Amino acid sequence: MITLVLGGDVNIQGRATPATAFERLNPLLQGADLRFVNLEGAVDAPVAEALTAAAIDVVSCANDLSSVASLPVLDRAGIAHCGAGATPDAAHAPAVLDRSGETVAFLAYTALRSRGQSALPDFPGVAQAFATTAYQPDPRVAEIPGRPPLVRTAPVPEHLDRLVSDVRQAKASNDHVVVSMHWGLPGPELTEYQVTYGRAAIDAGADLVVGHGPHTIQAVEVHRGRPILYSLGNLVFDWPAMRGRHVDGLLAGCMFGAEPRLELIPVRRNADNECEPLAGEDASKVLRYFADVSALRSTKVSVHEGIASVSGLGVGA
Template identity: 75%
Template sequence: MITLVLGGDVTLPGRATPAFAQLEPLLKGADLRFVNLEGHVDAAAAEALKSIGVDVVSCANDVPLPAAGLGVLDHAGIAYCGAGANLDAAHAPAVVERSGETVAFLAYTSLRRPFATQSDFPAIAQAFATTAYQPDPHVAEIPGRPPLVRTTPVPEHLDRMIADIERAKSGHDHVVVSMHWGLPGVELAEYQVTYGQAAIDAGADLVAGHGSHTIQAVEVHRGRPILYGLGNLAADRSDGLLAGCMLGDEPRLELIPVRRTAGHGCEPLAGDEADKVLRYVAEVSALRSTSVTVQSGIASVPVGT
């Protein structure tokens, strides 16, 4: 059994080690810690991550890490996935061993931005989608009704993701998939559901989503969780979630809400503030036919059945 704590989006410029101090009790007790790293990282920022025990980061983002940043992570001893010198490297898992078991981390982005000098950035593992607009079925009766937005994974990206997961699962005990995707708010785009469920079907033990900078639903698909939106761990926007998972024969999933502090750090919520955020998680997860129980500032999600 391996315990894993996952956080959402982290932007590090201007943040120092004390910014993460209040998270240490929640992180240090786990076997592994994972976050999504957006944008630039220098030696001081890497040390801030190292100080709270972060073992693995995703670098598959719409704000990608400059190529030099991968060397900074290597020097700090922080594993990364989703980016590399070429596409094969970007699609290769970051593998970490604990207690004689291996966990393979894969990362992909559905979000992208144009950059003037692509050579300054590493290759990124892609999970893009196409968008189409379907007229509302009642537009003839009520002119002007907005169209339905339909999104579909790019077939070759979906196929490669599935192949990556199947390969990783064949060689390792556990597979965790990170997805940078989504729009702010409650609604999930269709492509998120397609990619997320396909990852579980291919053998992933857990899918961790981020990128919308908002908390979104949890779905349990075939006994394994899809966290559609972890929100922010340390970014200058809204709340987020820390997800505590147990990987193994008796999987478990618990969620603790976190919030940005005035000092640009992050702290866990407690009491009524925590329960308010987690009740929202329960409400939006019910839309995905998933039950979430909230008690004393912690949400529990039944998995493994």
Template identity: 75%
Template sequence: MITLVLGGDVNLQARATPATAFERLEPLLKGADLRFVNLEGPLSGTAGDGDIPHKPNWRHSAPEMVEALTAAGIDVVSCANNVTYPAAAAMASLAVLDRAGIAHCGAGANRDAAHAPAVLERGGQKVAFLAYTSLCWPVGQAAQATSPGVAQAFATTSYQPDPRVIDIPGRPPLVRTAPVPEHLERLVADVRQARAGNDHVVVSMHWGLPGPDLTEYQVAYGRAAIDAGADLVAGHGPHSIQAVEVYRGRPILYSLGNLVFDWPAMRGRHLDGLLAGCMLGDEPRLELIPVRRNADNECEPLAGEEAGKVLRYVADLSALRGTTVTVRDGIASVVVGT
């Protein structure tokens, strides 16, 4: 049995003592065999004048911020997201992670490297982590056959007229999305290959829109990953908590929200997130613990009625996906493996 704790989006910036970034979460992290988060921001250093041309208020993180991850015992991170850009920043950040001994997935020197799993072994069992982003700059970010970048799982968007527009002019169209076929095929092939060589497979997806509503492509990619052999899918990117769905006995965590998040533009916004505690093995289990960034922007576990409110929200969203989430004493339990 492998115990795994997964968190959502993590951004680390301008901390005088980065080693304390996760200290309020330490009791929830230290007992796990493996700890995973999405690293939302390269550890490449900043030029200070807009590190991403199309995102002018963005600043990359200083390499020394990696101390936050090492102090918290983070074992593996996803680098597949919309701010792992440009390629030089992505590669510089991977080098920082390598020197710190932190495994990574979802970005690399070429397409095969970006799609390769990070494999970690605990107790004689191998867990493969794969990571993809559906949120991606269309030029120069996705890894190519001979150039660096991220592993892409993009989607197409179309607009269908509302069925009642013929009698009620002005009704907004329905937004339809679907995975890009070749990206879906590659993801499925990656998962199958990882499953063939390892005991467990975890798929990380950076996707979705802010708020509670899921896009069609999220459901399509998530279920395809499970069909191909993934033990669970961990989503992030919307900066909002979204539903949990148990599909074929395996959980899809559509969005874990934010965890430690220092980007100044996010101060006071999207404060809530989830830590997911999973047991992988013959008797899988899934528990969710709510966290929130406080007035000092430090992330800490919630308790009491505030924890209950967040978890009941998760339960209500998950019920719409046919999944039962049981809330008790600040912890949510999800029945999986049946």
């Protein structure tokens, strides 16, 4: 049995004491075998200090604010990373961690991109999971002119094929596979490509898909007995443009084993931009929203005393 704690988007900058960035979350981070977050932005020594102080074991670097130049800083700090590298093969290589004789492989991809960031032969960058966008006329546009078109998205075929191949290879060599996806749009609505990528990763053997990128909380879907967390929202996030915006997020606690479990605790950045766990009615309100949007994905989420529990894990896996 292995336990993981997973958080969403993390951006650390401008702190007088970086080592305290996760201080109010430490009670939730302690005790897990592995701790994972998506790391947005360049990594310098203070950022590495914040991550090591919180005992973060592994980070995704596959996102639209990633800097491959930061990878040596993570290496020196002993923090595993995935989703970026000096070549495509390096960007697609899993970060593998061993706990109690079991291995967990972490793979990471981004659908959100900045120009020149994708890993190309002899050029560093991030692992791609891009999508195409098309606009379909509303079926009633002839009778009601001006109705907005339907937005249709789909994975880039070669990117989907590579992701599926990566997951299968990782699963063949390891006990568990976690796939990190940086994707989506703010708000509760999922894009079609998110669902396609997420389910394909599970079908290929992933035990868990963890999403981030929209900076807002999105649904969890249980597919073939394994969870797709479409977005955990923000965690510790110091990017000035995000001050006072998208302040809610989730920490996910996942247990791999004969009886898998997934529980989520809401967190919020306060007026001082410090991330802390929620309690009472504030926690219940966030989790009821999470349960409602997850119900739209045919997934039952139970809320009790500030913790959300996901049903249906292991069934049909």
